[in-house]
Amino acid sequence: MVENNRWGNFFAHLVLILGVAIVIFPVYVAIIASTHPPGTFIRGVMPLLPGPNALENYKTVITDGRSRAGTPPIGGMLWNSFVMAMAITIGKLSISLLSAFAIVYFRFPFRIFFFWIIFLTLMLPVEVRIVPTFQVVADLGMLNSFAGLSIPLIASATATFLFRQFFMTVPEELMEAARVDGAGPMKFFKDILLPLSITNIASLFVIMFIYGWNQYLWPLLITTDPEYYTIVMGIQRMVTGGDSEPLWHLVMATVVLAALPPILVILFMQRLFVKGLTETEK
Amino acid sequence: MQTKRIPFSSRWLPYALLAPQVIVTLIFFIWPASQALYQSFLRQDIFGLRTDFVWFDNFSRLFADQLYLNSLKVTLIFSVGTTFLSMSIALLFAVMVNRMIRSRDSYTTFLVWPYAVAPAIAGVLWWFIFNPSIGIMPYMLKGFGYDWNHRSSSTDAMILVIIAAAWKQISYNFLFFLAGLQSIPQSLIEAAAIDGASRFKRFWTIVFPLLSPITFFLMVVNIVYAMFDTFGVIHATTEGGPAQATNILVYKVYRDGFVNLNLGSSAAQSVILMGIVIVLTVIQFRYIERRVNY
Incomplete structure (x- = not known):
C-alpha cells in the first residue's frame, strides 16, 4: 500500500461490510422465512427474525413434500440431484481425460478433425438446441431416467482443453522413462499421468459438480415422473404448483436445502474452486 | 497442433479413447444442431399432417414478427443491465x-x-423479497412513495430479473477482477503516487486501463451468461411476463417449441441463437490469443 489512510480503510471496510450484507441478505431472508408457521405470511410483511417452526417445516418438506400440488418429498429429490450431479461430473471427467490423452499422446489420421468436433460442443449450449435434443433423447427412450438426465450433458470441451493443456506441460522424459521400463500407453496413463493430474481433476470436480447440481431446464423437460424430479426444478413446481399464493415457509425450506450442498462444496474447497474457475475459463 | 515428440504408436487405441466423447458429441450435439438447422427450413400445418419445405420463410417471418423483435430488445436490455x-x-x-x-x-x-446458487433459486429468492404483498422491499419502497408491483409493471419485472441474475454473477466477476488487480505491478502505482497522482486518479489512469483485457473478457462471459444461462431466473419467476416484458430469447425458444408447439419457428430461433453463441465464442478466443501473445 502506497499510503496508509485510516479513513480510507475505514470507508473500504464499511463498503465491504454493507456489500457482504446485501449479498447475504436473500439467503438470510430465506432461512428466516423457513422457520415460521404458515400464518405469518398471511398477516402482511415478512419477518426478519426467526420463528418457532424450523424443525417442523424442515421435517414436512423432507418427508412429505406437498402432495396436494404434486411435488414429492424433498428427500428423494435431493438424492436425484446428487446422483445426477455425480454422474455428470464423473462422466465429464472420464471422457475428457481419455480424449485429451488420445489427442496429446498419439499421432493418428483425423486427429485435428476430432479435435474440432469436440471444440464445437463449446458453441452449442443445451438451451440453444433444446427442441431437437429433446427429440433425440425421447427417440432413444431415455426420458425419465438417470441416463437421460446425465449423458446428454457430459460432453465437455472445456475439460478436454484443460487436460490437453496440462498434458502438454508434463515432461517428455517421464514418458520416455516409462517406455524404457516397458510400460504401455494405458499403464503410463494410469500410473503416471492420472496421479499427476489429481489437483486439476479435483478443481474441475468442484466446478462440474456445481454445474450438474444446478441444472434446471434439462431435468424440467425430460422428467415427467415425480420420481425423477431434481430439487432445483422441484422448487419451480412448488412455487407455481398451487392455485393460491405459494406456501412460502415450505418453499423457503426447500430453497435452503437445495442451495446448501453446492454452497458447502464451495466453502470447504474454496482454493480448488477458485483454481478450477480461473483455469477453465481462460 | 502439437503432440509429444515421440508419440505412442497404436493403430486403434487413440480411436477407442476418443470414442466415448465423440459419440456423445455426435448424438447429443452435432445431430440435434443439424436437425435444428433442417427444421428451420420446414413448416408444419396446425394438425401436423403436412410438412413443407419453406426455405428462409421461417426466418423472414421471425424478423417481421413484433413479438420476436420485442424479445430481441428485451434480451438486449436484460443482458446489458445484468452485465x-x-x-x-x-x-x-x-x-x-x-x-x-x-x-x-x-x-x-x-x-x-x-456462485453456487442455481439461477432458478436466485430468481425465487429475489422474487420472494420483492413479493408485492409480503416482500420486504415493496414495503420499504412504499415508504418512499413507490408502489412496486412486478406482476403488472414491466419495468419492475425487468428490474427484478436483472437484480436476481446479476446477484448470482457478482462472485464470478469479483474473483476475476481481484486476480487482475493482484497482477498489476505495485511499482507502477508507487511511481504515480510519487508524481502526486491521487488515489482516484491512479485508479482511472493506471489501474483501470491495465484491467481492460479482463474487463473485456468478463463482458463477453457475462453477456453469454445473461443470454443463455438465465433461463431459470425467468422461468421460475416472471415466466416472460407481464405482457412479454421479460421474454428473453432463450425463454421464447422454449415456449414456442414446447408450449406453443411451433417447431419451425422455434428451430429458426435456435439457429439464430447458435449464430450468436458462435460469434461470442470466436470473440472470446481471439481475445485469448491476443493475451497469450504479449
Missing part, C-alpha cells in the same frame, strides 16, 4: 478487498458463495 450491474459492483468489491491485507481471505469467502 453492467454485476460487473460494476464486483469491481468495487474487488478494489476494496485488494486494499485489505489481513481480512482479504475472509471477505473473499463471504463474496464467493453465490
Whole structure:
C-alpha cells in the first residue's frame, strides 16, 4: 500500500461490510422465512427474525413434500440431484481425460478433425438446441431416467482443453522413462499421468459438480415422473404448483436445502474452486 | 497442433479413447444442431399432417414478427443491465478487498458463495423479497412513495430479473477482477503516487486501463451468461411476463417449441441463437490469443 489512510480503510471496510450484507441478505431472508408457521405470511410483511417452526417445516418438506400440488418429498429429490450431479461430473471427467490423452499422446489420421468436433460442443449450449435434443433423447427412450438426465450433458470441451493443456506441460522424459521400463500407453496413463493430474481433476470436480447440481431446464423437460424430479426444478413446481399464493415457509425450506450442498462444496474447497474457475475459463 | 515428440504408436487405441466423447458429441450435439438447422427450413400445418419445405420463410417471418423483435430488445436490455450491474459492483468489491491485507481471505469467502446458487433459486429468492404483498422491499419502497408491483409493471419485472441474475454473477466477476488487480505491478502505482497522482486518479489512469483485457473478457462471459444461462431466473419467476416484458430469447425458444408447439419457428430461433453463441465464442478466443501473445 502506497499510503496508509485510516479513513480510507475505514470507508473500504464499511463498503465491504454493507456489500457482504446485501449479498447475504436473500439467503438470510430465506432461512428466516423457513422457520415460521404458515400464518405469518398471511398477516402482511415478512419477518426478519426467526420463528418457532424450523424443525417442523424442515421435517414436512423432507418427508412429505406437498402432495396436494404434486411435488414429492424433498428427500428423494435431493438424492436425484446428487446422483445426477455425480454422474455428470464423473462422466465429464472420464471422457475428457481419455480424449485429451488420445489427442496429446498419439499421432493418428483425423486427429485435428476430432479435435474440432469436440471444440464445437463449446458453441452449442443445451438451451440453444433444446427442441431437437429433446427429440433425440425421447427417440432413444431415455426420458425419465438417470441416463437421460446425465449423458446428454457430459460432453465437455472445456475439460478436454484443460487436460490437453496440462498434458502438454508434463515432461517428455517421464514418458520416455516409462517406455524404457516397458510400460504401455494405458499403464503410463494410469500410473503416471492420472496421479499427476489429481489437483486439476479435483478443481474441475468442484466446478462440474456445481454445474450438474444446478441444472434446471434439462431435468424440467425430460422428467415427467415425480420420481425423477431434481430439487432445483422441484422448487419451480412448488412455487407455481398451487392455485393460491405459494406456501412460502415450505418453499423457503426447500430453497435452503437445495442451495446448501453446492454452497458447502464451495466453502470447504474454496482454493480448488477458485483454481478450477480461473483455469477453465481462460 | 502439437503432440509429444515421440508419440505412442497404436493403430486403434487413440480411436477407442476418443470414442466415448465423440459419440456423445455426435448424438447429443452435432445431430440435434443439424436437425435444428433442417427444421428451420420446414413448416408444419396446425394438425401436423403436412410438412413443407419453406426455405428462409421461417426466418423472414421471425424478423417481421413484433413479438420476436420485442424479445430481441428485451434480451438486449436484460443482458446489458445484468452485465453492467454485476460487473460494476464486483469491481468495487474487488478494489476494496485488494486494499485489505489481513481480512482479504475472509471477505473473499463471504463474496464467493453465490456462485453456487442455481439461477432458478436466485430468481425465487429475489422474487420472494420483492413479493408485492409480503416482500420486504415493496414495503420499504412504499415508504418512499413507490408502489412496486412486478406482476403488472414491466419495468419492475425487468428490474427484478436483472437484480436476481446479476446477484448470482457478482462472485464470478469479483474473483476475476481481484486476480487482475493482484497482477498489476505495485511499482507502477508507487511511481504515480510519487508524481502526486491521487488515489482516484491512479485508479482511472493506471489501474483501470491495465484491467481492460479482463474487463473485456468478463463482458463477453457475462453477456453469454445473461443470454443463455438465465433461463431459470425467468422461468421460475416472471415466466416472460407481464405482457412479454421479460421474454428473453432463450425463454421464447422454449415456449414456442414446447408450449406453443411451433417447431419451425422455434428451430429458426435456435439457429439464430447458435449464430450468436458462435460469434461470442470466436470473440472470446481471439481475445485469448491476443493475451497469450504479449
